[in-house]
Amino acid sequence: MDKKPYLKIKATEQMKQLMTEYYIEAKTCEGTERPICWITSGGPVEFLIAMDVIPIYPENHGALLGASKMAVELAEIAEQRGFSSDLCSYARADIGGALTGKGAIPGGLPKPDFLLCCNNICGTVVKWYEELSRIFDVPLFLFDTPFIHQRNTEHAREYVRKQCNELILFLEKMTKKEFSEEKFFEVALLSVEAVSLWKEVLAKAEHSPSPLTCFDAFIHMAPIVTLRGTKKVVDYYKLLLAEMEERIRNGIGAITEEKFRLVWDNIPIWYAMRSLGNLFAENGACLVADTYTTAWAVDIDIDEPLSSMSRAYQNIYLNISIDLMLERIMDLVRRYRADGLVMHSNRSCKPYSLGQYDIAREVTSRTGKPVLIIEADMTDSRAYSEAHLRERILAFIESLGK
């Protein structure tokens, strides 16, 4: 019998179904009364769900394009139109898709009626969405979350908080419907519940042997990112959490033999997930935590949904200074009892990658744990050299054993 190093999660089937239904529903609504809004991964989707708008995430699509290896073809289309190949590969692939109607789902992503861009993840999305606004000739709302260097200010918090009201007015105009505070509260509650479940799922990896790896988390994060605020997502994570608890009860780990525990930093290398996942697993290394999936594990106070949401959106991992990022990574390394840190130096994501060198040195200096930095790109496989990377990863894992 061929023993895989890596145990498959049963709930994956349901997750795939959930996501398939979501895309089908969205595609079916294209051109109908039900509005479609393209939104950034860090955007305040709760408002959209409350207004019965279907959210579409070009970044999630970007991950699919990477995983299905379609990204290069679409990126080339954008490059032929003059977009530099140094630009974010999500943006290039998405723009290529928007220009041609191609994509990972048949017929491409359903066209947007309007766009919601939140710059808490980067400044690239602002430019990317400006281009989308031109391509589709639709309005764009920029939810501006000022960057936090060391500490936030009261007036910045006010600014973000008040933009929620502006956003509501914008959505009312776009949907020609009235915003219902009641409905929003419902959605916020569901969102809080889903996030809380997601946090619990991720926290299960503190256990040794860990019932999940971050490669699993990368796949299972899709619902929390795209459908946060719906009942379906709450039900899904209850299912996933139950399976994780079962594994723990039975002492089952995600990988055959957990020798080393590692923390991952940055967006996954979508087209190499399986091969990397296997490589680490085969060598007893379990990636137990990461800075990417934990970004959606925010704290929301249901008694003050708008201000706590504004605060949460402004405080995400990419919107804070390097010293604050370091603290979060240190926390992960400690809580998950990591033996080392693996950082993906991602060509496409400057806010995530610039500063890694300083963070790596600090982590090693404070904890004595080693750090491996691997250069690649999240969706553009042309910037990836498997042969070189394998060697370095193996050498790193070997060094953990000494």
Next chain:
Amino acid sequence: MNEELDKVKQIRDDPSFYAKTWKERTGGKVIGIFCSYVPEELIAAAGALPFRVFGSNKPVSRSGAHLQTYCCSFARTALDSTLRRELEFLDGAVFTHTCDTMQRLSDIWRLNAGFDFHADFVLPVRFGGELAWEYHLHELEGFRSRLEAFLGGIDANKLEKSIQTYNTNRGLLEELYMLKCQNPELISCEDVFSLVYTSMIMEKEEHNGILEKVVSNLKSERKNKGQKEELFGVGSIMDQWEFLRIIEDVGGTIVDDLFCNGRRYFEGQVVCNGDLLEAVGRRLWERMACPCKHGGKSFAKDLPERVKNSGAKGVIFFLLKFCDPHAFEYPHAKKMLDDCGIPSLHIEFEYGSLPAGQTRTRVEAFLETLRGRRD
């Protein structure tokens, strides 16, 4: 006038020397800045010298330990300069929100370069609407407080005087550009950009003195209008002097632009009616925007009109490699120009690696194309 221009080029080629000498002479503080959205008038009103930090053509040695190679060479070489202790005369550094790279550079700079004073202030990315305007003012006020804590109080008189001096400088640079547009033979584009560049590192009063002389000389010059191909420059920073010399050498010249250290630096006057800080803020708000800002007077919006008004027959996109905001603007800006029948040339550069021969061929071929259209 050549004497003045030579002096300007000397200062341009060794800004650190100027800053150090200024410090010795006045005992004042020098504050490093990285973006044209910093309200320099405040810094000057507090008696300090706002000193624009530029990139360097020297090869990078230290900053590779902090910044990956896939970010712009402005960030990498500027960081390198400070890590190599070439900027020790700076008493502080001010970073305002520009782009993702600059945002991280600020953190890395703060954590590794360690000046006495480091201020970050985050102006909105949305440059339009009441809400963002309110926030914009609050951030400027916050910045003023931080400055005052370090440099001492900035009273209204000092600020007003500073604003007037800056306005004079802007007016003179505006005149310079106008004279250049009217007759491109009057002064080389290298000299024009050198004048703007030195304005960003020198004490404004001193620079005004130089500008007044130069402008008055230009007004009285009698040069025939020649056959130079007039070009319009688009990009972030234009400080590649070799490149400008090549352009002139092959029979072209840049008569107007959207550069950060070109027109964007001096466009608009501060109109003082009411609160001074608000007036300063309003100029930043209404001036042509950097691609890093959204809304308002967006970057390429009136590009074809500006090109036509300047008399330029072609556009050179001079883009810094890895500058994402400009790279995103390029395709649609080019399309706008194509639709108006305005030819354009795209050159990507990195500090320290602008290949003279190849660049010359491109520019020359482009000018040949423009001349071909004329015939």
Next chain:
Amino acid sequence: MIVAGVDIGSLTAKAIILSDGKTIGESLIMTGHNSRIAGRNALELALKDAKLDDSALSYIVATGYGRLSVEFASEQVTEITCHAKGAHALYPEVRTVIDLGGQDSKAIAIGEDGKVVDFVMNEKCAAGTGRFLEVMASALEVELKELGDISLQSKSPAPISSVCTVFAESEVVSRVAEGVSKVDIIAGIHNAIASRIYAMAVRIPVREKIVMTGGVAYNVGVVRALEERFKTSIIVPEKPQHMGALGAAIIAGERFSSLKK
């Protein structure tokens, strides 16, 4: 009226002598380290070929990378304008020129009147140039001049995805180790070149007819792969490497005529 065009490239120097529009002499030599000497030698060889000496020449235009280093030129014009001029003179229907040289590649859009409308160049990266082919030939231990013919024999080209010459070389080595046939790898390399060139060329308006110039045009595999990418047949002149010199000589003739007026 006898005029000359001299094209001093980074690898080879070429010269063409025209007498009232007809080619009466030509040359092609390696440039070596000294462009100035190479330019002079190329011109002298072409004159010898025409059985003339340089006193017979009314006007000389120099082009190419080394055009500034020669003192004998009456004028310097860039190779972009010269390639367009030469191609249009031979093929008035040309609207796009793709020039693949030893170390650089370019695409030129030409108007009906033969004037350059737009152009795009790549000199930073070897992929898509003669250098790339040299590196690959060496990696596969095959003669450079056989590469093109071999590529045509493949029924299923191996995909080579890297855009960088160095990475691509490493990919090739991996494919060889996996047991993929040389023929298929070579075909894959030619497809990769075509992709690179295509990606560069489409930044300008690409229209028929397309003419290929430069030394790489001798490689039938590259020509065929490009024809597939552009979905049209590509004209390859008899002497693709001389197009720049030819264009320069034609321009020399035009300049001299207008001076006489």
